[in-house]
Amino acid sequence: MRKPAAIVLVLAGVLGVGGTAHHDAVACGALFLPPPESPAAAARRAESLVSMGFFDEAARVVAQTTGARFRSVKPGALDEPLYEVLAEVIVRSGGRAELGEGWPSATDYERNHHVAWAVDTLEAIAAADPSPAGTSPRTLTALGVGLSKSYGREAEARMLLEALAADDLVTNAWGWAALARLRDAAGERDGAEEARRRCTLMTVEAICGAAARAPVPAAPDVEPPRIGGGGIGS
Amino acid sequence: MRVAAALVIAIAGCAPGAEDAPAAVDDRAGYEHGHELVKQYQCGQCHLEDASQTCSGCHRRITRGAEAGVPTFVGEEEFGVTQLERWRQDLVNMRELPTLHAVGKLMRSDWIEGFLLEPHDLRPRLGATMPRLAISPEEAHDMAAYLAAVETSAPYFRDERLGAWWDPYPPLGPGDREHGGALFEAQGCGVCHRFTGARSQPPWAVGGNVSRALMLAPDLRYTRDRFRREVLVPWLLEPTHFKADAAMPRFGLDYGDARDVAAYVMTEPLEPLAQRAAPPRLPPLDRPVGFQEVYQKVFAKICIHCHGQPSLAFDDGGPGLRGGFGFPAVELSFVGYEQMLAGYVTLDGKRRSVFAPDADGTPHLVAVLLARQHEEAGDRGELRGMPLGLPALQPEQVQLIETWVAGGHPY
Numbered sequence: 001m002r003k004p005a006a007i008v009l010v011l012a013g014v015l016g017v018g019g020t021a022h023h024d025a026v027a028c029g030a031l032f033l034p035p036p037e038s039p040a041a042a043a044r045r046a047e048s049l050v051s052m053g054f055f056d057e058a059a060r061v062v063a064q065t066t067g068a069r070f071r072s073v074k075p076g077a078l079d080e081p082l083y084e085v086l087a088e089v090i091v092r093s094g095g096r097a098e099l100g101e102g103w104p105s106a107t108d109y110e111r112n113h114h115v116a117w118a119v120d121t122l123e124a125i126a127a128a129d130p131s132p133a134g135t136s137p138r139t140l141t142a143l144g145v146g147l148s149k150s151y152g153r154e155a156e157a158r159m160l161l162e163a164l165a166a167d168d169l170v171t172n173a174w175g176w177a178a179l180a181r182l183r184d185a186a187g188e189r190d191g192a193e194e195a196r197r198r199c200t201l202m203t204v205e206a207i208c209g210a211a212a213r214a215p216v217p218a219a220p221d222v223e224p225p226r227i228g229g230g231g232i233g234s
Numbered sequence: 235m236r237v238a239a240a241l242v243i244a245i246a247g248c249a250p251g252a253e254d255a256p257a258a259v260d261d262r263a264g265y266e267h268g269h270e271l272v273k274q275y276q277c278g279q280c281h282l283e284d285a286s287q288t289c290s291g292c293h294r295r296i297t298r299g300a301e302a303g304v305p306t307f308v309g310e311e312e313f314g315v316t317q318l319e320r321w322r323q324d325l326v327n328m329r330e331l332p333t334l335h336a337v338g339k340l341m342r343s344d345w346i347e348g349f350l351l352e353p354h355d356l357r358p359r360l361g362a363t364m365p366r367l368a369i370s371p372e373e374a375h376d377m378a379a380y381l382a383a384v385e386t387s388a389p390y391f392r393d394e395r396l397g398a399w400w401d402p403y404p405p406l407g408p409g410d411r412e413h414g415g416a417l418f419e420a421q422g423c424g425v426c427h428r429f430t431g432a433r434s435q436p437p438w439a440v441g442g443n444v445s446r447a448l449m450l451a452p453d454l455r456y457t458r459d460r461f462r463r464e465v466l467v468p469w470l471l472e473p474t475h476f477k478a479d480a481a482m483p484r485f486g487l488d489y490g491d492a493r494d495v496a497a498y499v500m501t502e503p504l505e506p507l508a509q510r511a512a513p514p515r516l517p518p519l520d521r522p523v524g525f526q527e528v529y530q531k532v533f534a535k536i537c538i539h540c541h542g543q544p545s546l547a548f549d550d551g552g553p554g555l556r557g558g559f560g561f562p563a564v565e566l567s568f569v570g571y572e573q574m575l576a577g578y579v580t581l582d583g584k585r586r587s588v589f590a591p592d593a594d595g596t597p598h599l600v601a602v603l604l605a606r607q608h609e610e611a612g613d614r615g616e617l618r619g620m621p622l623g624l625p626a627l628q629p630e631q632v633q634l635i636e637t638w639v640a641g642g643h644p645y
Contacts, residue, residue, distance in 0.1 A: 044569075047570070047572075048570070051570060051571065051572055131563075131565060131579065132579065132583045133565065133579040133580075133583050133584055133585040134585065136565070136576055137575070137576040137577060137585060138572055138573070138575075138576045167577075167585070167586065167587055167590070168577075168587040168589055168590060169575070169576065169577050169585060169587050170575070171572045171573075171575040171576050172571075172572050172575070173645075198642070201641075201642045201643070201644035201645065202571075202644065202645045203645060204645075
């Protein structure tokens with residue numbers, strides 16, 4: 001199968017737009033209303049989309065499931081995997097994913113704001129992780145990516161991602177791409193190349209080359225916020 | 235349970251000097267501890283087929299869901315009929331599993347104890363085997379004591395003649411082993427049973443539709459150690475009197491014939507078990523292998539059952555993720571690429587990559603797969619083989635995974 005066709009088919013499957021209706025769909029006249037998706041099922045579907053780089057679609061799944069609830073982060077809600085998926089979407093896309101109404105991402109300020117929210121969320125999730133072995137490398141990789149895109153926190157990102165890399169526990173290409181960029185910034189060409197090599201093994205996305213060589217994030221501009229009431233983190 | 239324990243004590247007390255009388259359960263604490271351990275080690279996952287939230291219960295619903303009297307598979311609402319039908323076609327292992335009904339009536343406590351500590355392939359056709367659990371000798375003793383005390387009461391015989399024959403501890407006389415061997419062959423016992431090491435190995439049926447009886451038929455090599463000697467003859471006469479769900483059919487033997495068959499099974503000289511070799515380790519393929527191929531051919535078919543598909547394991551991710559069968563949670567998930575790259579938690583509580591090399595340099599993921607092949611060949615090393623209690627992967631499947639790992643485990 002040719003790649004574009006394969007991608008369309010995979011995406012169609014994950015998005016649930018196949019030719020057959022769910023057998024539990026409710027017939028309402030000629031209209032079929034699918035039953036609401038459980039948060040766990042939505043999270044799994046969104047995770048699949050994130051892993052394939054379909055950030056906008058993943059964000060839409062989260063938005064459809066949570067409605068406006070994710071606009072405010074409450075510690076008690078952090079066990080919902082949807083929050084982590086949303087944070088993943090944001091850090092991987094650098095805050096560019098179309099997050100829906102109330103989540104504008106047209107400016108650097110807005111994108112940085114989203115990334116900051118995602119980093120806060122991931123840090124809270126990491127702190128709440130009950131595993132005896134500490135936080136899951138998936139969460140830590142996402143946090144490392146987020147920190148690498150947060151002004152002034154590159155050193156933290158480097159430390160985190162290097163520790164994961166030493167144990168071969170960087171869980172996705174975005175993590176290796178971020179590490180390549182950080183090593184590049186430190187002038188470690190060989191290390192950066194190795195990170196890029198690991199990155200390219202993990203993804204067909206064009207994130208390992210050009211994006212990995214992108215400059216470290218600039219200081220956030222001082223553009224006044226465009227986010228209205230109920231914005232992220234409010 | 236107290237009644238059962240009391241009966242064991244009573245029966246044992248009434249049969250002084252009986253050769254294979256079950257051990258009296260005079261250690262109440264041990265018995266209770268054994269009961270707790272049976273729950274802790276989740277014996278019911280495989281041995282309780284009528285429970286919905288178990289491995290065996292789920293597989294039974296998949297395979298027999300359409301049969302009358304079997305509840306509809308609970309997952310049908312979530313997964314849909316098409317998915318279920320696909321599972322029915324694909325499902326190979328754990329279609330049938332032995333229940334623990336009447337285990338105390340039939341099995342020797344010392345054998346149960348040894349089997350828990352050193353499990354081996356008892357039922358050659360079954361595929362699944364008793365897993366290597368992390369059971370201490372003391373725990374095995376208490377579990378065996380508990381299991382041996384379950385349902386130990388004398389069977390109720392509807393047939394008065396059989397009831398009159400019933401003697402809890404009849405001496406197993408010498409019988410006529412040669413006649414028993416001839417009967418064994420004439421009755422076709424070898425169609426279901428292997429008798430490894432016996433001089434005249436009965437023909438073993440191959441192929442065709444493997445019935446429940448064939449799947450569950452034990453290798454008779456172990457019967458002399460496994461069975462309570464005093465119940466073998468009555469068992470041969472009326473299996474369902476001991477175990478309502480017995481797969482063993484009633485052959486209509488008379489007492490004398492049954493005793494001769496028992497003499498053959500219990501006293502036939504056996505050759506030592508032949509040494510088996512683990513399958514060859516194939517060299518890596520000369521083509522690239524990606525995650526999707528490995529996932530579809532191995533991980534999604536086998537590994538995710540225990541390692542992290544919550545929707546398949548009653549929302550707990552399975553024993554390989556959240557802990558089970560007495561093992562702590564290792565948090566290893568095979569549901570996707572990124573989940574797998576997150577590694578697992580070692581016994582000392584540290585996170586480790588599944589690709590990290592073990593002491594001999596073999597990547598851990600590959601090492602556990604090879605360990606399972608060696609376990610099947612009778613070589614039990616320190617490393618517990620995977621998949622736990624299921625047939626080892628074929629050499630070609632291991633080769634595929636080794637190639638993928640050697641290539642940097644790409645997506």
